Amino acid sequence: MTFTDYGFYVLCGTAIVLLATQAVLDPRTFFQVLDFGIADGAIYALVALGYTMVYGIIELINFAHGDIFTLSAVIGSAILGFFTVSENTFSLTEFVTLLLVFPVVMLMIGGINVTIERVAYRPLRNAPRLAPLITAIGMSFIVEGVMYLWHGSAIIHFPDLLPHGPGFQTYIGGVFFTFKDIFVIVAAVILVSLLAVFINASKLGKAMRATAQDRDAAQLMGIDINRTISATFFIGAVLAAAGGIIYGLYFNNLDYHLGFSVGLIAFTAAVFGGIGNIPGAALGGLLIGLVKAFSDNYVGSRWTHIIVFSILIAVLVFRPTGLLGMRVPEK
């Protein structure tokens, strides 16, 4: 065990001791915050997966990804606006509309992200490394610009469709659980599991893993690199789109600029779990959600940003490959 390992364990140990103290002193608050943190973290996990998959395959920090996430919520809210959904009753209409909105938005956003890759990243695949980073920033501005043109800087309301109110919430041991929390967590778990099965079992998933490992070798093995990369962007966007709609259903308010901060934190989550590592991104998202929730509650929300990024730096210093990243010898 090296010095940095000790540092890492000391860090984790301190965090656990501090949280455990809170859990003993005031279990109710603790579990309430835990509940919220997990729900929030589940959304970050969905966004972080897109970052990590894209980074794993073409080593690009896809700055537009957070905005893709927001765009899906905006589009979702627009589609729901067409139907006369009622926010107060949860009947068959609402259920069917929701069931419809998810796949439609996911496909649309998937298509948009594939187009972005095709237009802005693929022509630069052999260019100096920072060129695609700049177009990613440019695409981020474009997507935000489109939303700004559409809604301005106003708060965009997302219909509060999920059943809520008495009957859909419960106190267990003094902790307040709502249907919404459960919905977010269950949806995220289902999506991440589907992704895991896809990556591990399907032919395309294997091609993605192979391309991430060694693009040239994968190409020599007859893998269509362009198709694989497109698929990665598609799947990443599909997850972000699901995340966006879930975010809308959970928080009900967003604006054109939301993707910037969500993206930054989700990206941090991806690094936290070990960039390029898919289970790592899911775990990282969850942990970041928890860190945010605990920090908001116990330290004060204005310190949360500082705490999240300090932890990020500490993790990178003490465990440079992230929580689940493997130690790769430098080539």
Add this chain to the structure above:
Amino acid sequence: MTDNLDDNILVLNNVTKRFGGLVAVDDVSLSIKRGEIFALIGPNGAGKTTLFNNVTGLFKPTSGHVILNGKDITGSKPHEVARLGIARTFQNIRLFDYMTCLDNVRVGRHVRMHSKLWDGLFKLPAERREEARVTEEAMELLRFVGIARQAHQYARNLPYGQQRRLEIARALATEPKLLLLDEPAAGFTPQEKVELMALVRKILDRGVTVWLIEHDMKVVMGISERIVVLDHGEKIAEGPPEEVRTDPRVIEAYLGKSA
């Protein structure tokens, strides 16, 4: 190791390198005499380059010692090893592709230069003098390996054989006492191999001891005075070329058990 210390420029004592369960270098001891051409041979994956990496500080040996000029340098950082007088080339040529040949060699002089940040920032007279001197020395080295005409080309644009030569010039620029060449003749035509052997002898004349890894037996037998054979990370033979050539263990390692 009972040899007189003064004779040996480099001594390896029981050097072992493990990667997890894999033993890449297994308890290798050897000593290289000052002013000789020493060869390390063995089948692919025998651990030759790994041994080089352990000597030059790219890896830290799991156990054992590396002793340069009687001084234990085990676990020194690569740049410290270079400063102490070991330079190397790489199996898969690692030049600074988008720097000129001249700049590649001038980078080699880095470790023997003295100008600091301030000197460079304000182009102080001492720095200008040093730059002029280093440029002259670098040109001399390019002439020495025979690529002075290409001085202002990007390293990347040189033909393969000249890239190998440039890498040698860059390594010599660090003023090594011991030069490690990792498969210097790989991919060479017979004519180029002959020229390479001549170049290695010229390097020896500059007072630099040469330790090379090489697959080409003609080259190895042609220039080296002593040979160590590595197989599966273990030293299986050591001695002058004619002795090693006939060693049954060496033949077995190269041709397989049935031979």
Add this chain to the structure above:
Amino acid sequence: MSNRVAAPPRSLFARLRLRERIRDRDTAIYGLLLLVALVFPAISLYTSDGSTYLIAVAGHAGTYVLLAIGLNVVVGFAGLLDLGYAAFFAIGAYTYALFASQQLLASPIHHAYHFPFWLMMFVGLIIAASAGAILGFPTLRLRGDYLAIVTLGFGEIVPQVFQNFDQWTGGINAIGGIDQPTLPAWVTGPWAGADSISIVAPFSFSFDPIAYYVLIFILVSVAIVLVNNLQRSRLGRAWMAIREDEVAAAAMGINTVTTKLLAFGIGASFSGFAGAYYGASFGLVSPDDFLFIVSITVLVMIVLGGMGSIPGVIVGAITVYFILNWFLPLLPPAVQSLASSIGLGSLNARSGDWPGLGNETQNVTLLLFGLILVSMMLVRPQGLFPSRVREQELKHATGQEDEAAIEQAHA
């Protein structure tokens, strides 16, 4: 020798040997920049009836030129991706703002300091460089991209820290009334609103855009000379070597950690220096001035201009600054007047869902900036005026696939 005697006496112009010198692209760009920088204030004053607005914009653009030159050392020379460059800018600006205003009077130490600008510029530089060293020391060992992420995190932390320690920094309320630089003497004239040309002593820069323009012009010129020197020194070569191949560089005796640390520290010191200047020239420093978007903007400037090439990044900085702070803000009124003059004035009025042409143009500026970035990058991936290295890199990249195959064959 006898030839020279026989030759006719050459004119001063011929002796400058301009034709030969200008064959070098970089020299040509420097020459052009110098010319524009010298002529620009006069033309701007003349064409705008003595308004110094454009000169002020140009002066502020100079701050970004300094930032771009500094970030280019980190990213372009040493190949380290720094996404939190604005953090050092903030550190420099706050260093000056705290110790050259009334701010600390209200802080727990109840004493205001007013150190001179000329001193604090270098204090800001040193503090930013130290912050860079402290951040860089544990993190520069990390693989390339992790450094980018660490710096990104640092860039998020620093402005937030300045915002949160509000009893010291005033938090979101910003620090105002920052001291302006003063000089023992200065020349003033009609261009600065005075009646005649005269010498003012002592002279306060106050809000005189021309004085700041001259100051930043001098600072940028000095910076260009110094960084050019560095690029062609032992250290500059070491940076390039690390950028090209870190393992080989270490094997050549380069201490990669300290060399990278120097690049990082020098980049940070430029940013700190520029920060102090920024505080002095604006007179107001707020945490919002140093957000992630600032780091990104400077990065965009150097990549668009041509990483590694000093004239390139200067052009990039000026271009991007003028797009953001002059072209885009002036676009809505320009579009409105264009519409009126070609008989489409009715579009300017607001009606129903239509917010009016001016407002609509205002709304698309973000989109437009994104489009400009993407299209510029697609047209010139290597930047406007790349260093020769980058140009070569792109040329080679096209042939890369064949080479991969050849390498496989060799292995």
